[in-house]
Amino acid sequence: MSLLTRISRLVSAPTDTPELALAQWRALSRQIPLMYVMLVSNTLIVAWTHSAVAPLELTVYVPAALAALCVVRMLMWWRNRHKVLDPQKARTNLRAMIWVGAALAIGFTAWSFSLYPYGDAYLQSQIAFYMGITTIGCMFCLMHVRAAALAVGICVLGPFAVFFIATGQQTLGAIAINMVLVVTVLLIILLSNSRDFADLVASRSAIAQRQLETQRLGEENQRLANIDTLTGLPNRRSFDRQLDLALQRAEAEGRQIGVGRLDLDGFKSINQIFGQLAGDRVLVEAARRIESLRRADTFVARLESNTFGLILAGPIDQQTLVHAGEVLCGAMRLSFEQPEGVIRLTASAGFAVSQPDDTGDQLFDRADYALSAAKREARGSAVVFSEVHAREISKVRHMEHLLYSADLDDEIYVVLQPQYDVALGATTGFEVLARWRSPVLGEISPADFIPMAERTGRISKITQCVLRKALAIGRTLPPSIRLSVNLSANDIGSTTAIEQIVALFERGRGPCQIDFEVTETAAMRDLKQANQSLLILLGLGARIALDDFGTGHSSLTHVQKLPLHRIKIDRSFVAEVTNDIASRAIVKTMVDLCRNLGISCVFEGVETEEQLQALIALGGTVMQGYFFGRPMAVDEVETYLRRERTPVQREGRAAG
Numbered sequence: 001m002s003l004l005t006r007i008s009r010l011v012s013a014p015t016d017t018p019e020l021a022l023a024q025w026r027a028l029s030r031q032i033p034l035m036y037v038m039l040v041s042n043t044l045i046v047a048w049t050h051s052a053v054a055p056l057e058l059t060v061y062v063p064a065a066l067a068a069l070c071v072v073r074m075l076m077w078w079r080n081r082h083k084v085l086d087p088q089k090a091r092t093n094l095r096a097m098i099w100v101g102a103a104l105a106i107g108f109t110a111w112s113f114s115l116y117p118y119g120d121a122y123l124q125s126q127i128a129f130y131m132g133i134t135t136i137g138c139m140f141c142l143m144h145v146r147a148a149a150l151a152v153g154i155c156v157l158g159p160f161a162v163f164f165i166a167t168g169q170q171t172l173g174a175i176a177i178n179m180v181l182v183v184t185v186l187l188i189i190l191l192s193n194s195r196d197f198a199d200l201v202a203s204r205s206a207i208a209q210r211q212l213e214t215q216r217l218g219e220e221n222q223r224l225a226n227i228d229t230l231t232g233l234p235n236r237r238s239f240d241r242q243l244d245l246a247l248q249r250a251e252a253e254g255r256q257i258g259v260g261r262l263d264l265d266g267f268k269s270i271n272q273i274f275g276q277l278a279g280d281r282v283l284v285e286a287a288r289r290i291e292s293l294r295r296a297d298t299f300v301a302r303l304e305s306n307t308f309g310l311i312l313a314g315p316i317d318q319q320t321l322v323h324a325g326e327v328l329c330g331a332m333r334l335s336f337e338q339p340e341g342v343i344r345l346t347a348s349a350g351f352a353v354s355q356p357d358d359t360g361d362q363l364f365d366r367a368d369y370a371l372s373a374a375k376r377e378a379r380g381s382a383v384v385f386s387e388v389h390a391r392e393i394s395k396v397r398h399m400e401h402l403l404y405s406a407d408l409d410d411e412i413y414v415v416l417q418p419q420y421d422v423a424l425g426a427t428t429g430f431e432v433l434a435r436w437r438s439p440v441l442g443e444i445s446p447a448d449f450i451p452m453a454e455r456t457g458r459i460s461k462i463t464q465c466v467l468r469k470a471l472a473i474g475r476t477l478p479p480s481i482r483l484s485v486n487l488s489a490n491d492i493g494s495t496t497a498i499e500q501i502v503a504l505f506e507r508g509r510g511p512c513q514i515d516f517e518v519t520e521t522a523a524m525r526d527l528k529q530a531n532q533s534l535l536i537l538l539g540l541g542a543r544i545a546l547d548d549f550g551t552g553h554s555s556l557t558h559v560q561k562l563p564l565h566r567i568k569i570d571r572s573f574v575a576e577v578t579n580d581i582a583s584r585a586i587v588k589t590m591v592d593l594c595r596n597l598g599i600s601c602v603f604e605g606v607e608t609e610e611q612l613q614a615l616i617a618l619g620g621t622v623m624q625g626y627f628f629g630r631p632m633a634v635d636e637v638e639t640y641l642r643r644e645r646t647p648v649q650r651e652g653r654a655a656g
Contacts, residue, residue, distance in 0.1 A: 018087030325382020512541030571605025
């Protein structure tokens with residue numbers, strides 16, 4: 001590659017990056033006008049000093065033309081100094097400036113040489129001084145663009161050195177050599193400064209880029225922190241913030257807002273039967289349906305697994321909320337077409353209207369209570385919070401307080417319901433049932449306080465209290481009589497609760513007569529943890545029964561994976577066994593299943609002679625229900641067993 005080609009590429013090469021081009025443009029916009037002022041001033045001074053000895057065209061016309069060109073370029077740069085250019089335009093202007101600078105350098109050099117013959121030694125020295133000092137000044141002004149500085153230096157330095165050395169004057173030759181050395185050193189310094197400037201711009205650009213990336217990541221994190229990634233709806237954090245803002249605006253404007261909570265009923269079974277991916281697709285479709293039905297002033301969010309929240313900011317009344325609930329619940333009843341099959345489910349919803357001075361938590365709690373009322377009383381539909389619910393909440397809160405502060409050993413007592421084996425003609429065990437007698441409220445139904453205890457985390461304490469009483473009762477009963485104690489999901493799902501149960505057994509140190517009953521729902525929460533807990537209880541000598549069999553989901557899976565000794569057939573099958581062919585077929589299948597697995601089964605809720613005979617015909621042996629005895633006080637058990645051992649009683653049971 002020839003030297004000229006290399007020089008041409010150097011002086012015409014575009015800047016490295018768009019950021020550098022813009023930075024060079026901004027720097028030169030401040031410096032180029034000063035350079036032209038200096039160049040014009042120096043030129044006019046030289047022309048003036050030579051006006052008496054040089055021709056008019058060299059002292060007036062040529063410098064005037066060069067000065068005019070410089071003034072035009074100066075005005076162009078001055079006018080555009082605050083102009084915002086795109087990188088490509090900046091590159092074009094910088095490239096043009098390089099060539100214009102080189103052309104002006106050649107023009108002023110040629111003009112300077114043309115004046116040299118017309119002066120004395122002083123004027124000739126002025127020419128050398130003018131060319132040297134002006135070149136250095138121009139190179140300093142162009143220092144941020146190395147190609148421009150180099151072009152000016154080369155266009156002046158080469159001819160300057162050759163010309164003055166060729167004059168044969170030692171002084172001028174020495175000046176030329178000094179000029180070459182100074183400009184060479186200056187070029188090295190300017191090129192280094194140019195690289196430093198480019199590095200500084202690149203560093204600032206990198207920092208700005210990192211800041212932009214950090215900002216983008218921050219915004220993305222903020223978005224992810226407020227958006228549910230599965231459905232694309234706002235999440236619970238966003239819902240809570242939006243609810244507070246909506247309440248503030250409503251209070252300021254003197255109006256009310258509504259809050260709704262919609263829950264997909266039985267959603268856990270979808271994940272278990274069809275798989276997690278199918279469940280996710282159902283949630284995405286449910287979110288799409290809700291979003292498509294919402295009004296423009298309604299905010300929708302996914303609160304948790306299968307629960308959605310709504311904030312209705314428009315005009316709110318009872319009828320509006322009822323209609324909204326009907327529309328949403330109706331949309332969820334439509335089938336969900338999935339690759340795994342058609343999925344059908346229902347949704348329950350609860351709504352509440354804001355009151356003056358409401359907080360977001362208070363309003364949401366009322367909507368949540370309305371949802372629980374819908375699931376309890378009108379599953380698959382919507383309930384709007386009312387005064388009746390407000391009184392219920394007050395009662396429940398009072399009851400929760402009393403339960404939390406209760407002396408459980410004193411207030412919780414147990415009753416026993418017999419489990420009768422018709423094949424043996426004898427009672428083989430009792431189910432131990434908890435009862436609560438509050439000194440303030442009196443007798444509280446288990447249907448009220450057991451769910452409350454599970455919700456408030458008090459259930460494990462109640463279980464331990466019942467177990468202590470059962471262990472004490474067992475020491476007074478014949479060894480053949482077993483006692484069944486119910487365990488909640490909190491019990492079998494907590495290692496701490498299991499450890500406390502083990503400690504109770506270790507203090508008892510007697511033969512174990514305890515059967516622990518767990519429901520399918522409790523085991524389904526965490527099958528692995530439930531299995532581990534039950535194995536620990538088996539190590540104590542206890543036996544395990546699966547309660548309410550047939551009412552949960554994937555029952556055969558639980559029978560297969562849990563260490564069971566007994567299955568308790570739910571009373572719903574017993575109630576229909578005398579008049580429903582399907583119920584009899586299901587009961588027969590359950591009896592055969594237990595026989596094949598080598599485990600026993602107990603039928604709950606036997607209340608009539610007809611039910612008993614139907615169950616015996618299907619192969620049932622162990623029964624529990626009012627037909628054999630209602631739950632009795634502990635001090636009545638001995639009398640019950642003594643009466644059962646009399647010949648008349650045994651004959652009566654055998655005849656039954």
